[in-house]
Amino acid sequence: MTSLNEIGKNAKDASRILNRLGASEKNNGLIKAAEALEDESNIVKIIEANKKDIDNAREKNMKESLVDRLSLDKGRILSMADGLRQVAGLDDPVGEITSMKIRPNGLQIGCKKVPLGVVGIIYESRPNVTADAFGLCFKTGNAVILRGGSDAINSNTCIVDIIRNALEEVNLPADSVSLITDTSRETAGEFMKLNRYVDVLIPRGGAGLIKRVVETATIPVIETGTGNCHVYVDADCDIDMAVDIVDNAKTQRLGVCNACESLLIHKDIVKEAFPKIAARLKEKNIELRGDDTVRELCAGVIPASEEDWGTEYLDAIISVKTVASIDEAIDHINRYNTGHSEAIVTNDYNNSLKFLNEVDAAAVYVNASTRFTDGNEFGFGAEIGISTQKLHARGPMGLEALTTNKYIILGNGQIRP
Numbered sequence: 001m002t003s004l005n006e007i008g009k010n011a012k013d014a015s016r017i018l019n020r021l022g023a024s025e026k027n028n029g030l031i032k033a034a035e036a037l038e039d040e041s042n043i044v045k046i047i048e049a050n051k052k053d054i055d056n057a058r059e060k061n062m063k064e065s066l067v068d069r070l071s072l073d074k075g076r077i078l079s080m081a082d083g084l085r086q087v088a089g090l091d092d093p094v095g096e097i098t099s100m101k102i103r104p105n106g107l108q109i110g111c112k113k114v115p116l117g118v119v120g121i122i123y124e125s126r127p128n129v130t131a132d133a134f135g136l137c138f139k140t141g142n143a144v145i146l147r148g149g150s151d152a153i154n155s156n157t158c159i160v161d162i163i164r165n166a167l168e169e170v171n172l173p174a175d176s177v178s179l180i181t182d183t184s185r186e187t188a189g190e191f192m193k194l195n196r197y198v199d200v201l202i203p204r205g206g207a208g209l210i211k212r213v214v215e216t217a218t219i220p221v222i223e224t225g226t227g228n229c230h231v232y233v234d235a236d237c238d239i240d241m242a243v244d245i246v247d248n249a250k251t252q253r254l255g256v257c258n259a260c261e262s263l264l265i266h267k268d269i270v271k272e273a274f275p276k277i278a279a280r281l282k283e284k285n286i287e288l289r290g291d292d293t294v295r296e297l298c299a300g301v302i303p304a305s306e307e308d309w310g311t312e313y314l315d316a317i318i319s320v321k322t323v324a325s326i327d328e329a330i331d332h333i334n335r336y337n338t339g340h341s342e343a344i345v346t347n348d349y350n351n352s353l354k355f356l357n358e359v360d361a362a363a364v365y366v367n368a369s370t371r372f373t374d375g376n377e378f379g380f381g382a383e384i385g386i387s388t389q390k391l392h393a394r395g396p397m398g399l400e401a402l403t404t405n406k407y408i409i410l411g412n413g414q415i416r417p
Helices: 004-018 023-038 040-059 064-070 074-089 128-139 150-169 185-191 207-216 239-251 270-283 292-297 326-336 349-358
Strands: 097-102 108-115 118-123 143-147 177-179 200-204 229-233 260-266 287-290 317-323 341-345 363-366 403-410
Touching: 004 118, 004 143, 004 177, 004 185, 023 040, 023 074, 023 128, 023 150, 040 064, 040 074, 040 150, 064 150, 074 128, 118 128, 118 185, 128 143, 128 150, 128 177, 143 185, 150 177, 200 207, 229 239, 229 326, 239 260, 239 270, 239 341, 260 270, 260 326, 270 287, 270 292, 270 317, 287 292, 292 317, 317 326, 326 341, 326 349, 341 349, 349 363
Parallel strands: 118 143, 118 200, 143 177, 229 260, 229 341, 260 317, 287 317, 341 363
Antiparallel strands: 097 108, 108 403
16 A cells, blocks of 8 residues: 555655646546546446445445435446536636736736645545546646545545546556545544645545544645535515425435525515425425424424534435524524525515625525535536635635646846845
8 A cells, every 4th residue: 555655745746747737738638537437347347336335335324315425327427527528628727827017126027827736635425526626636737635435435446546547548647646545544634744745635524524624634724515504585585486496405415515404484474485395395305393483384393403503414304493584594694504505585686685795605695596506507617625714715616726826027137125
């Protein structure tokens, strides 16, 4: 097994090669990797490896919503390949000069976008992240070191091996993407301190993982992922629209960070709106946990606790609270949310603007599902993660978020007096 230091050194060496590549060379590598993932024999290999992970997960009684996040079929594998093709088709931000000014002394000072270097990613149970992370990092000239969870180790190993072989076939460095195959907690801890080689660390997973990385790492960290997302149904709204949005936001995929976990309803419309919303959610076997008002309106609603308001369930559960005003809704959201995605359903123009302006989250929606917070849906081709912090990036992180700035200064002999 390759040591962490060796993986880090190889990735750093690869990043220096990637830094010299032009857009066409990087796109060629991405297309080659996509073709390899689409190869029928490789699809069979990935599905066989993924089956081992799914069988292991079910033996450990993993929730089916999380098994879904882990699962790969031919369609999902082809979507991974399509994501690489989409990234290849996007403009390359590396090398872009974002400003150039001439100082009074004649110096020309410009700002240029450059790769971060080596990106480390620690993630859980989402093997599609393996291909997405490679594609975005490779396009921006960054090498990437991946440390997936033990739940997906067979899938991740297979995908990375296929991509590395594809890169070697077109004389590009295989160490552009590396996988740490030791999934022990101790090795993860060592990886978080590999600041000699790794320039930034991005955790993708649950609150526990993110907390540990933030508290342990000696590498700069970009927090991503945890999503206690809300939909607020305002007093003046299209109730049928509200039903559809809540249904989609909660039930389209249960185990994802942009799923709605909490529903807020204005008291003036709750008697009319909540029974319709509840009926739709019950059709999808969603457990409702609510306050006294909604419990009186609909049988089978479980009493909500204080803990429910701040919980990211990633399961067939939603909390429901009645509010007296949009101000109360905004205050509740800003108290309990995780800075991910929040939505209002309203016909009131002023309330929509108030919600957009005052809710503190990376993505804020008016009359749309929170499920759109996604790099592909935002036109980024894919995403490295959804940042819930405010530095250095926020929201779905595409190509721009994987670059940093370098100042370039052109002179003709100037010396500082």
